[in-house]
Each structure stands twice: as structure tokens, then as C-alpha cells.
Amino acid sequence: MSETPDIISPCAGEPNSVDTIGEKNPHPKENELAVLRKTNIALESRNFELREQVRQLRLQTAAAESQRDQYKREIKKLRDELNDYRSPPLVLGTIESVIDETHVVVRSTTGPQFLSRVSEHLDPKDIMPGTLCAMHLQSFSIVDILPPKYDSQVSAMEVMDTPDVTYDDIGGLEEQKQLLRESVELPLKSPRLFETVGIAPPKGVLMFGPPGTGKTLLAKAVAHHTKASFIHVVGSELVQKYIGEGARLVRELFQMARERSPAIIFIDEIDAIGAARGNDSYSPGDHEVSRTLMQLLAELDGFDNRGDVKVIGATNRPDILDKALLRPGRFDRIIEFPLPDEEGRRTILEIHTRKMNLRKTVSLAEIAGETEGMNGSELMAVCVEAGMNAIRKRRTMINSEDFAKALAAVKAGRTGIVVQQPDAMFS
Ligand SMILES: Nc1ncnc2c1ncn2[C@@H]1O[C@H](COP(=O)(O)OP(=O)(O)OP(=O)(O)O)[C@@H](O)[C@H]1O
Numbered sequence: 001m002s003e004t005p006d007i008i009s010p011c012a013g014e015p016n017s018v019d020t021i022g023e024k025n026p027h028p029k030e031n032e033l034a035v036l037r038k039t040n041i042a043l044e045s046r047n048f049e050l051r052e053q054v055r056q057l058r059l060q061t062a063a064a065e066s067q068r069d070q071y072k073r074e075i076k077k078l079r080d081e082l083n084d085y086r087s088p089p090l091v092l093g094t095i096e097s098v099i100d101e102t103h104v105v106v107r108s109t110t111g112p113q114f115l116s117r118v119s120e121h122l123d124p125k126d127i128m129p130g131t132l133c134a135m136h137l138q139s140f141s142i143v144d145i146l147p148p149k150y151d152s153q154v155s156a157m158e159v160m161d162t163p164d165v166t167y168d169d170i171g172g173l174e175e176q177k178q179l180l181r182e183s184v185e186l187p188l189k190s191p192r193l194f195e196t197v198g199i200a201p202p203k204g205v206l207m208f209g210p211p212g213t214g215k216t217l218l219a220k221a222v223a224h225h226t227k228a229s230f231i232h233v234v235g236s237e238l239v240q241k242y243i244g245e246g247a248r249l250v251r252e253l254f255q256m257a258r259e260r261s262p263a264i265i266f267i268d269e270i271d272a273i274g275a276a277r278g279n280d281s282y283s284p285g286d287h288e289v290s291r292t293l294m295q296l297l298a299e300l301d302g303f304d305n306r307g308d309v310k311v312i313g314a315t316n317r318p319d320i321l322d323k324a325l326l327r328p329g330r331f332d333r334i335i336e337f338p339l340p341d342e343e344g345r346r347t348i349l350e351i352h353t354r355k356m357n358l359r360k361t362v363s364l365a366e367i368a369g370e371t372e373g374m375n376g377s378e379l380m381a382v383c384v385e386a387g388m389n390a391i392r393k394r395r396t397m398i399n400s401e402d403f404a405k406a407l408a409a410v411k412a413g414r415t416g417i418v419v420q421q422p423d424a425m426f427s
Pocket residue numbers: 169170171172173209210211212213214215216217218268314315316337348351375376377378380
């Protein structure tokens with residue numbers, strides 16, 4: 001960046017209307033005007049520089065804020081986990097009748113009724129029939145009152161009418177696309193075909209592979225091409241701290257899918273509820289997890305595989321899954337999502353640079369050769385970072401050097417950038 005130019009005084013160093021030896025300057029006004037013009041140009045250039053600095057700072061602030069939000073989310077998740085470990089699981093129930101200020105009858109979500117004591121720290125005014133409350137597992141005393149609009153379903157599920165991801169947005173994975181089309185798209189689009197041939201279409205598909213390899217992306221693309229609703233749940237969020245709640249959520253999940261059919265239920269991190277458990281160190285929390293899994297199995301067994309609800313599970317840890325999940329009629333198609341090979345990486349780079357202003361000298365094939373071991377998500381980060389490098393240099397064209405730097409930064413894992421919507425940045 002150039003030095004800040006001093007504001008030039010109209011008189012400094014310029015001929016005056018009367019010069020030093022007293023001779024009259026023939027064009028005093030023109031000289032003054034020239035000096036003012038020069039000052040103006042210097043100020044405009046400085047103004048431009050400052051605007052550029054502000055823009056850069058805004059970009060950096062946005063990246064830092066996004067990083068901060070991500071840390072906040074992680075801290076919250078870890079705090080919640082810690083609290084879960086500290087406290088025994090609570091049972092959810094609804095107050096049926098109030099006997100006196102300290103005793104009520106509660107019906108738990110698991111079925112039975114209890115005569116419960118109300119903890120002293122609760123306000124008796126909040127204790128009334130119909131109130132949702134949390135009970136201690138052993139004593140069944142009421143330890144918490146839940147807000148009327150408490151709805152764990154809302155936090156655990158994300159529902160999209162029809163995602164806008166298409167097969168063209170996915171690089172490589174040709175075999176995986178084909179398998180998923182056969183086992184999910186075809187039965188949804190042409191159920192008659194299966195009837196005529198006399199075979200049952202698969203009920204559930206399990207995707208496995210390292211993170212960032214396009215599992216969620218492909219599931220969304222299938223929903224897009226079948227015009228199905230996409231219901232995204234994360235296994236770990238189905239595991240609730242209230243006994244019976246996980247199972248209730250699973251029931252509601254399938255209920256919602258039937259109401260919104262055709263629908264695809266995508267269960268990410270399915271290992272959080274579907275991991276096989278040893279007999280030792282079986283905690284109350286583990287019981288709640290297996291209750292949730294049992295409900296999932298019951299729902300899978302119960303629904304009609306010719307119907308228009310399909311279930312896709314995804315995991316990075318297929319090795320720890322309970323074999324019960326993989327029995328025929330449950331997740332009976334298993335699709336592996338490996339890290340992309342060189343050709344796959346080139347296609348992924350092409351997809352993520354589609355809207356970017358690349359110099360002709362940028363060779364995506366070469367970059368693909370240098371990104372061995374990277375997943376799709378990291379390749380996208382390389383493209384976004386290369387774009388950022390050009391912006392930092394106030395260029396609108398991205399060159400090979402921008403990519404080289406981006407590659408080094410992503411490999412060193414220090415970009416700290418938002419990698420979700422590169423399109424938005426370059427459109
Ligand atoms: N094959 C691909 N083609 C294009 N982009 C990809 C591909 N794989 C991953 N990506 C990019 O990486 C991002 C993350 O991918 P995705 O969420 O599908 O990974 P995932 O396999 O579901 O990961 P996880 O196991 O962590 O849930 C996508 O939004 C996309 O931008």
C-alpha cells in the first residue's frame with residue numbers, strides 16, 4: 001500500500017502570485033487550480049485505498065465471525081454432553097392432576113403414572129395439569145418444568161421441501177449415483193416396475209465413508225430428482241436426555257415422512273444410535289440409546305417398502321454398527337463413498353470453479369494431481385480460498401498462484417473460511 005500523501009498546500013512549492021524577487025506571475029489562478037487538482041487526485045486515490053481496506057476488513061470480520069459461531073456451537077455441544085454425563089437421564093411426563101403444593105400425579109411418556117414430589121426450587125404457580133415436566137429417574141420427583149412450546153422434534157430434524165442439489169453438482173461417484181438411483185429413485189418413480197418383475201425394492205440404503213465425501217449431497221440430489229421431501233436428522237440428536245424421547249422422535253420422524261411423502265429420511269451419524277454395545281459398562285444413557293435403536297428397527301420393519309418413503313443412513317464408522325440394522329428388509333443396500341480419485345477430484349474442482357473467473361493458465365487437472373487424499377469438502381475449500389487470494393490482491397481473475405497458495409493453506413488446515421456457499425461469493 002502506498003504512503004498516505006500529505007495534503008498539499010495550494011501554496012507549498014508552487015509559484016506564488018508574487019514571486020520571491022517581486023515579479024508578477026502572469027497566471028496565478030491557473031497555478032492554484034493545478035495544485036488543487038493534484039490535491040484532489042491524491043485524496044481520491046487515498047479514498048479508494050481506504051475503501052479497499054474497509055472491504056478487506058469486512059471480509060476478514062465475516063470469516064472471523066463465522067469461525068466464532070462455529071466455536072460457540074462446538075462449546076455448546078460439549079457443555080450439553082458434559083451435563084448429560086453429570087446428570088442421570090430424566091424422564092419426561094405430563095402433569096395429570098395436582099394433589100397439593102408438593103404432590104402431583106404425572107403420566108410419563110413411557111406410559112405409567114407416578115405420584116411425584118415437586119422439587120422445592122420450582123414455583124408452585126407453574127405446577128398445573130397439562131404441564132410438561134422432567135422427572136428424576138430414580139426418585140420420580142419433578143426436577144424441571146419445560147416451556148409449553150418445548151418441541152424436541154424441531155431441534156432434531158431439518159425438513160426441506162425439495163433440495164436444489166442436482167446430480168450435476170456432484171463430481172465423480174458415478175457408481176454410487178447409479179446404485180442410489182436404482183435403489184431409491186427408481187422405486188419412487190416407477191413402483192410398478194418392481195411389482196411387475198416381482199421383487200421388493202430395497203427399504204433402506206446405508207452410505208459409509210470418510211467425512212466430506214458427498215454422502216449428504218447425493219442423498220439431497222436423489223430427493224431433488226424424485227421431487228421428494230428431504231428430512232435430515234442427525235443420529236446424535238435423536239439421543240435425548242429424557243427417557244422415551246428418542247423413541248418418540250423416531251416415531252414422529254416416520255409419521256412426518258408418511259405425511260409429506262414422497263419423502264426421503266436421511267439419518268446422518270446413524271452410528272450414534274446404531275452402534276453395537278458391549279455388555280459391560282452399560283449405563284442408563286446406553287439403555288436410552290438402544291431404546292431409540294429398537295424403535296428405528298420397529299419403524300423399518302413396519303413400513304411398506306413399496307411405499308414412497310425411503311430411508312438413507314450415513315456413517316463414517318460402519319465397523320461399529322449393530323448387525324441388526326443391516327439385516328435384509330432394513331438397510332439392505334450398502335454403498336461405499338471413498339475419497340475421490342484423481343479424475344473425481346478434477347470433476348469436483350470443475351464443479352466448484354464453474355462460476356469462478358479463472359485465467360486460462362489455471363490447470364484443474366494439475367491441481368487434481370496435487371490434491372491426493374483430499375475430500376470434496378476440502379477441494380471446495382481450495383477453490384474458495386483461491387478466490388479469496390485474488391480478492392486480497394484486488395484482482396478479479398484467479399491465477400495458478402492463487403490456487404498454489406490456497407492448496408498450501410488448506411493442506412495446513414489454516415484457512416478458517418466459510419466453505420458452504422462459494423456460489424454466493426462469485427455470482
Ligand atoms: N463429490 C462431490 N462433488 C462436489 N462437491 C462435493 C463432493 N463431495 C463433497 N463435496 C462438497 O463438500 C461438502 C460436504 O459434503 P457432504 O456434506 O455431502 O459430505 P458427507 O459425506 O455427507 O460428510 P459427513 O460424513 O461429514 O456428513 C458439500 O456441500 C460439497 O460442497
